[in-house]
């Protein structure tokens with residue numbers, strides 16, 4: 001058997017057992033590389049007589065061409081095989097039925113905040129309120145300045161938050177910027193609520209979180225009084241808690257309302273005895289509220305000699321804590337299914 005023929009047979013066998021692209025490239029190097037079989041054959045040519053040299057040279061070139069083609073072909077095959085396997089492995093069985101349990105739908109329940117959100121939205125919708133969304137990232141103007149909290153105002157210290165590098169945008173500290181956004185959108189009379197997440201640089205404990213939730217309401221109409229405000233607050237409390245929950249209203253300072261109040265409810269964890277949630281006070285701050293400050297109305301393009309309004313902002317997490325007897329606000333973001341499952345039957 002000629003050297004060329006035996007080299008080809010040897011090569012073909014080796015090629016057939018190449019399973020990966022790397023195998024093929026290694027084989028290529030051992031046949032067509034500098035120290036490879038083909039070069040050795042070509043080197044030996046010089047020892048032959050001219051006739052044999054020409055014949056063998058031609059055969060060697062033919063061999064080189066055949067080897068090159070066979071290598072390419074094998075590479076193609078391996079590539080095709082790879083795609084086939086990938087397709088087989090990645091195939092989605094659309095007839096497969098996932099069990100409800102796997103998805104968590106069977107066992108888990110709605111988050112306490114979701115339950116309250118639905119109650120509050122139902123209630124306010126039935127009373128003719130619009131429901132607005134706000135944005136988590138706010139600008140200085142909507143979160144502070146337009147709410148009568150200019151840059152040097154000490155009230156900014158009570159709502160330390162997370163600022164973006166531009167020094168203009170921040171994570172909103174309250175849902176009250178929705179008051180400004182609502183006024184930009186509506187002409188009076190109007191009424192709306194907005195529920196959402198807010199952020200503050202807080203020391204975290206059983207009743208303080210860095211990200212928490214608020215419910216904001218704003219009504220602008222003729223001759224709005226604190227009496228109107230109390231009517232809507234009482235409706236909300238009796239819908240989400242019970243009508244016999246004891247509340248107290250005391251004066252409170254918020255630059256965007258005048259007069260301003262804080263509404264506290266008797267702690268539903270300890271029923272006024274004192275605990276970590278109410279910090280032994282027996283009362284829990286439930287909401288800031290008051291009549292919309294004329295400067296804020298003006299900022300919203302509303303004539304305060306003709307129109308007046310009220311606004312309130314409720315700590316939505318605390319509302320959930322009071323309703324369900326949850327003694328630690330950190331549970332709200334804990335993502336612990338065991339916590340959520342407890343609310344199945346509510």
Ligand code: PHE
Pocket residue numbers: 173174175176254257287288289290311312313314
């Ligand atoms: N935004 C105030 C806070 O987060 C609450 C508030 C809302 C007070 C509306 C008055 C009117 O503390």
